[in-house]
Amino acid sequence: MSWSSIDSVLFALDKIIFVAYFALLVLAMLFQRKVSSFVITLIVLTVANGAMTSLSPILYQYATQPELFAKFTWYASFAVIDVLALFLLYKFHQLLNQNVCFIANLVGIFFVTFATLQTLRFVDRFVFNTEFFQQFYQHAIPALNIVLVPIIIISWVFELKLGQRFMKAGSTL
Amino acid sequence: MTVILALVIVAINLLAFWAYKKLGVLRSISQIQAEVELEMHSRAHKLLVRRDQLEVGLMKDASEQVDEQWKGDLAEYMETYEQEALMRSKQRLNRL
Numbered sequence: 001m002s003w004s005s006i007d008s009v010l011f012a013l014d015k016i017i018f019v020a021y022f023a024l025l026v027l028a029m030l031f032q033r034k035v036s037s038f039v040i041t042l043i044v045l046t047v048a049n050g051a052m053t054s055l056s057p058i059l060y061q062y063a064t065q066p067e068l069f070a071k072f073t074w075y076a077s078f079a080v081i082d083v084l085a086l087f088l089l090y091k092f093h094q095l096l097n098q099n100v101c102f103i104a105n106l107v108g109i110f111f112v113t114f115a116t117l118q119t120l121r122f123v124d125r126f127v128f129n130t131e132f133f134q135q136f137y138q139h140a141i142p143a144l145n146i147v148l149v150p151i152i153i154i155s156w157v158f159e160l161k162l163g164q165r166f167m168k169a170g171s172t173l
Numbered sequence: 174m175t176v177i178l179a180l181v182i183v184a185i186n187l188l189a190f191w192a193y194k195k196l197g198v199l200r201s202i203s204q205i206q207a208e209v210e211l212e213m214h215s216r217a218h219k220l221l222v223r224r225d226q227l228e229v230g231l232m233k234d235a236s237e238q239v240d241e242q243w244k245g246d247l248a249e250y251m252e253t254y255e256q257e258a259l260m261r262s263k264q265r266l267n268r269l
Contacts (some may be wrong), residue, residue, distance in 0.1 A: 032180055068175060076181065076185060081186045082189055083185055086189055089192075104200075109193070112189050112193045115189035116186055118182065122179065123182070126179070127179050156208070
């Protein structure tokens with residue numbers, strides 16, 4: 001499989017993941033009907049994913065230029081979006097007085113991991129010239145993105161069940 | 174040039190860690206509150222049971238005295254709730 005076809009598959013997957021987050025957000029709003037840590041997390045995930053998906057083609061086109069700064073823009077832009085997503089996650093929880101749930105913490109870890117992967121790959125490629133992280137970078141980010149969707153669904157179902165059990169226990173007191 | 178750009182991206186990465194740490198502090202506060210709430214829940218339940226007994230008239234003999242005692246216990250409970258949450262936040266968040 002050529003690089004361009006792998007690339008087009010990855011871009012297509014990005015769009016599917018974005019649609020999945022959006023659908024999950026709508027479902028969460030229908031079921032919960034109030035602001036919660038889970039809803040905040042989904043909003044941040046959808047916005048960050050949407051920004052990355054829409055910027056990817058432009059950045060990719062720019063990054064094909066031979067200058068170092070063009071390559072840097074590719075890695076740094078994604079890292080900046082990750083930082084902004086983390087900041088939004090923190091600020092929304094703080095402003096709306098919401099407890100930081102397990103999923104929010106997990107998504108926070110994922111954003112830090114994504115930003116770290118961008119840094120590692122840039123340093124690996126242009127400072128040490130080792131290409132040590134090439135394969136890892138190429139596959140880890142889309143793989144983590146894909147894995148995150150079922151993890152979020154499972155955690156949400158688990159949290160909903162836990163909440164129902166808590167309500168039942170409360171009514172029997 | 175390469176080193177400067179590498180330093181810039183490392184700085185962005187450090188910002189990500191800093192933002193995650195802030196989120197972690199917020200999570201600690203939520204956990205402390207949940208923990209205190211859970212502990213105080215059983216005490217609140219006992220207080221409510223006593224109030225029910227008072228209102229039904231199971232303790233007719235010393236109703237006024239028991240009522241006063243109940244009010245005192247409720248005030249103590251509310252004060253403990255505030256102090257416990259504050260104390261735990263101070264103890265744990267200082268370490269961060």
